[in-house]
Amino acid sequence: MTWINPISWASKLLRLLHIKSKTRHADLPRDIILDILSRLPAELIFKxxxxxxxxxxxxxxxxxxHMQHQRSTSVIVVQLHSSEESPGSEFTKLCYMNKEFERIEEKFVRSLYTVRSSSYITGPRFLLGSYDGFLMFSDFRGLPRSFYMWNPITGEQLTMEDENIHVCGLYFNPVRKSHELLYYTTNDRAPFGQICNFGAYNLRTKIRRDVGGFSYPPSRHRPPVIIKGTLxxxxxxxxDILFSVNRVSHPPFSDSIMSFNIETEEFSTLEPGGPKYSTTEPGGQYSEEMLRIDQLHLSEMDGELCLCDFVSLNHHxxxxxxxNQATQCxxxxxIVIRPDYRLPFVPDWQTTKFIVEVVQIKDNELLLRQGNRLxxxxxISHACKISGIIGSMGKGIRAAVHAHRITSFHL
Incomplete structure (x- = not known):
């Protein structure tokens, strides 16, 4: 790919911006200039x-x-955890791949390890997902709780580390016209029904506000699935930590999915579709069915909420x-996944509990992560394309589909 000097591009485009010209020849209309600019790579626009x-x-x-977001192309971002893939333990390697699983670009990111204190032992941050041009990272074990977001194009970043705060989502608030982080804190002294206090942190104004309490906290192992921009x-x-027998009872199956309405700031629960599972055995202990529920996760498909269940059927x-939000049904x-795959052993501290997970469903294509391959x-055709082993055997990977954008949470 030929490198384009952004300074020469800027000078040419500036000449086109003089709509009021002394000559009779009209310059390009502003909307055409915007159309041209929106088709450039995000990195070039930023330069x-x-x-x-x-x-x-x-x-x-x-x-x-908005126009640039609509036209931005997506890449598959893969985070490697093998020390063989990075020059030092303070770095994390990110690989940008296309749909052919060819490596387009590789980046080494510094400071993805949480700060170690004398009181707590912490671990690395893992790739949580992508939203609106930002890559999100979080640690899933240890204290203090850590959340990190970064725009690879603009370099903007934000880190939140607090043992009492659990960041569970990044979204754009259409009412306040700003990006916000939804977080919760636990309150041991609160009565049942109010054990989690939720707040929203406005990234533009740096102001936090209370958005109420709710009986259950959302899982932090995956980012929220955002439907129609508001749900x-x-x-x-x-x-076990949040739902021990001494604190609250395990939620029933009908409360397995949690939702938050951005516009009304109301919480509610939803019963999953598909086979039902019993949640606990007598005495409140985990049962095999309970563990199977814990492996379910959510995705988005054709603008609707999708429940992904790898455990109801056989391993194929x-x-x-x-x-359907309109019919509430x-x-x-x-879907049959082929070919079979023997998952490598991955220690709990190296990845989330999802050894197999859906990364994205779009345009009748399903991107699946199986251990350390994609x-x-x-x-439609039931054909499979396999990436092969990414990184080293026995080392888990994290993957997300990411669109390069020039989004800034300061605007």
């Missing part, structure tokens, strides 16, 4: 912003950012249940 104040103003309007969905967190199959579809499954 043009740094070189030209008029271009910076032009390319930071809501109209332009956030998670599986309920059923960990994946069960997808789609929730689930429909079930079975599978692209065509839901």
């Amino acid at each position: 043009c912003q740094c070189e030209s104040r008029p271009l910076q103003v032009l390319t930071t309007t809501p109209f332009f950012t 956030l969905y998670w599986m309920i967190d059923r960990s 199959q994946l069960l997808l249940s789609i929730y 689930w429909s079930t579809r079975t 599978v692209l499954y065509d839901m």
